[in-house]
Amino acid sequence: MSDDLGLFTDPDVDERRPLKRDRERDRARAKAKKRKKTVLWLVVAMVLTVGLGGAYYGYRELRSIGSYEDYAGSGEADKIVEVKDGDVISQIAATLYDNDVVASAGAFIAASQTDARVLSTQPGFYLMKTKMSGAEAVARMIDPKTRVPAVQIIGGTKLSDIKAGDKTVPGIYSLLAAASCTEKDGQKTCLSADEVKAAAEQTDPVALGVPDWALADVARAEPQYRLEGLIMRGVYQVKPGVSAVELLRSVIVSSAQKMQGFGIPGGTVNTGFRPYEVLVIASLIEKEAIEKDFTKVSQVIYNRLKKPMRLQFDSTINYKNNQPHIRTSDQDRNTPGPYNTYMSFGLTPTPIGSPSQQAIAAAMNPEGGEIIYFVKCHEKGDSCFATTFEEHNANDQKAQRDGVY
Structure with a gap:
C-alpha cells in the first residue's frame, strides 16, 4: 500500500535514518570505491616501475634544462663518447653532459631543434671535445668525420695477415689496430697489430671475454690460433685509445652476443x-x-x-x-x-x-x-x-x- 501522504508513518522513527537496504547499498558502494583505489594504486605502481628508466633520463634532462647552462666556443680537450643503440636525443644529451662535453643536457637539446640531422645519429663512438657550446656539439655530432670508423670483418677473415706476393690481406689484428688510433692535441697514437696479437695470445681467455662454451677448446689450442673464429663476420664499434685487452674483449663479447642470436650455443x-x-x-x-x-x-x-x-x-x-x-x-x-x-x-x-x-x-x-x-x-x-x-x-x-x- 502506498503512503505518499505519510498517514502510516511511525512518529517515533527518525525519517533521516536510512532503511536497511539503503545501508547495504552504501556499504557496497564503499567497498567498490576501495577496490577502485587499490587498482588505481597498482596501475600507478606498475607505470612507475616500467617507466623507471625513462624517468631517470627525464630527470637528468630536466636537471640541466632547468638551469640551461651553456659553454661558449668549440671546446677544449678531445673526448670520446659512445652513442648506444636506441639512444634518443635526451639520452645522447645526458651522455654529453656526463662527459663534460656540454654544460647541460638542455643546451644540446635546444641546439638540436635547429638541425633535424641529429635525430639520425647512429650508434658508435664519436670524437668530441670537452666544454663545447650546445650548438658546436650538435654541429660536430652530425659531421661524418666525427664518428670513429667501425671495424668490418668479412667472412673467412683470419686473425693474422695473409701475404700474397706484393699484396697483404689485413687480418683481424691489423684491422683492430687501425681502429684503435686516437688523436690528442695533434698527436696520433695507435696500437700495433703485434700488441693486439700479444694480448690475444698471452691474456687469460676469461679476461678476453671468451664465452664459457669455448673456454676448454681455447685452452687446448696453440696460442696463435686460440681466438680464431670467435670474432665472426660483422660490423664492430670499437673505442679508440683503450688497451689491447679491452679492445679485444669488446669485440669478442659483441661477437659472442651475435652468435647467441644465431644459435650458438x-x-x-x-x-x-x-x-x-x-x-x-x-x-x-x-x-x-x-x-x-x-x-x-x-x-x-x-x-x-x-x-x-x-x-x-x-x-x-x-x-x-x-x-x-x-x-x-x-x-x-x-x-x-x-x-x-x-x-x-x-x-x-x-x-x-x-x-x-x-x-x-x-x-x-x-x-x-x-x-x-x-x-x-x-x-x-x-x-x-x-x-x-x-x-x-x-x-x-x-x-x-x-x-x-
Missing part, C-alpha cells in the same frame, strides 16, 4: 656436435663454398665425419701455411699435422677463419642426403656434388677442362 643441441665444433664446421663451410652451396658442403662434412672419412680440404692446409691459394701441393698434403685434413681424421683443432651468420646456420642445418664429394666446377665458385667417387672424378675432370682451376 643454444641451437647446437640436436646437431651431435659441441657448440665449438659447430663453429669449426661453420668456418670450414665459409672457406670451402659460396653461400648458395653452404648447406650442401655442411652435409658433406657431416657425412664424412660419420663414416669416418677424412675431410680432405685444401683450405685447412692453407690456413696452417698462411697461404691464400685454393689448391695445395703434394708436399703440403703429405706433411702431417692437425690442420692437414688429408692425413688427419676429424675436425681441425680450431676454426680457420671468421664464419658468417649464413655459414653458422648451414653448420646447424645441413642439406640432407648422401653426398660426400664436391669440387669447384664453375668460374663463379659453384660446386658440383657427388655421392660416388666415379661421379666426383668426372666432375673434377670437367672442371679442369673448363679451366676452373
Whole structure:
C-alpha cells in the first residue's frame, strides 16, 4: 500500500535514518570505491616501475634544462663518447653532459631543434671535445668525420695477415689496430697489430671475454690460433685509445652476443656436435663454398665425419701455411699435422677463419642426403656434388677442362 501522504508513518522513527537496504547499498558502494583505489594504486605502481628508466633520463634532462647552462666556443680537450643503440636525443644529451662535453643536457637539446640531422645519429663512438657550446656539439655530432670508423670483418677473415706476393690481406689484428688510433692535441697514437696479437695470445681467455662454451677448446689450442673464429663476420664499434685487452674483449663479447642470436650455443643441441665444433664446421663451410652451396658442403662434412672419412680440404692446409691459394701441393698434403685434413681424421683443432651468420646456420642445418664429394666446377665458385667417387672424378675432370682451376 502506498503512503505518499505519510498517514502510516511511525512518529517515533527518525525519517533521516536510512532503511536497511539503503545501508547495504552504501556499504557496497564503499567497498567498490576501495577496490577502485587499490587498482588505481597498482596501475600507478606498475607505470612507475616500467617507466623507471625513462624517468631517470627525464630527470637528468630536466636537471640541466632547468638551469640551461651553456659553454661558449668549440671546446677544449678531445673526448670520446659512445652513442648506444636506441639512444634518443635526451639520452645522447645526458651522455654529453656526463662527459663534460656540454654544460647541460638542455643546451644540446635546444641546439638540436635547429638541425633535424641529429635525430639520425647512429650508434658508435664519436670524437668530441670537452666544454663545447650546445650548438658546436650538435654541429660536430652530425659531421661524418666525427664518428670513429667501425671495424668490418668479412667472412673467412683470419686473425693474422695473409701475404700474397706484393699484396697483404689485413687480418683481424691489423684491422683492430687501425681502429684503435686516437688523436690528442695533434698527436696520433695507435696500437700495433703485434700488441693486439700479444694480448690475444698471452691474456687469460676469461679476461678476453671468451664465452664459457669455448673456454676448454681455447685452452687446448696453440696460442696463435686460440681466438680464431670467435670474432665472426660483422660490423664492430670499437673505442679508440683503450688497451689491447679491452679492445679485444669488446669485440669478442659483441661477437659472442651475435652468435647467441644465431644459435650458438643454444641451437647446437640436436646437431651431435659441441657448440665449438659447430663453429669449426661453420668456418670450414665459409672457406670451402659460396653461400648458395653452404648447406650442401655442411652435409658433406657431416657425412664424412660419420663414416669416418677424412675431410680432405685444401683450405685447412692453407690456413696452417698462411697461404691464400685454393689448391695445395703434394708436399703440403703429405706433411702431417692437425690442420692437414688429408692425413688427419676429424675436425681441425680450431676454426680457420671468421664464419658468417649464413655459414653458422648451414653448420646447424645441413642439406640432407648422401653426398660426400664436391669440387669447384664453375668460374663463379659453384660446386658440383657427388655421392660416388666415379661421379666426383668426372666432375673434377670437367672442371679442369673448363679451366676452373
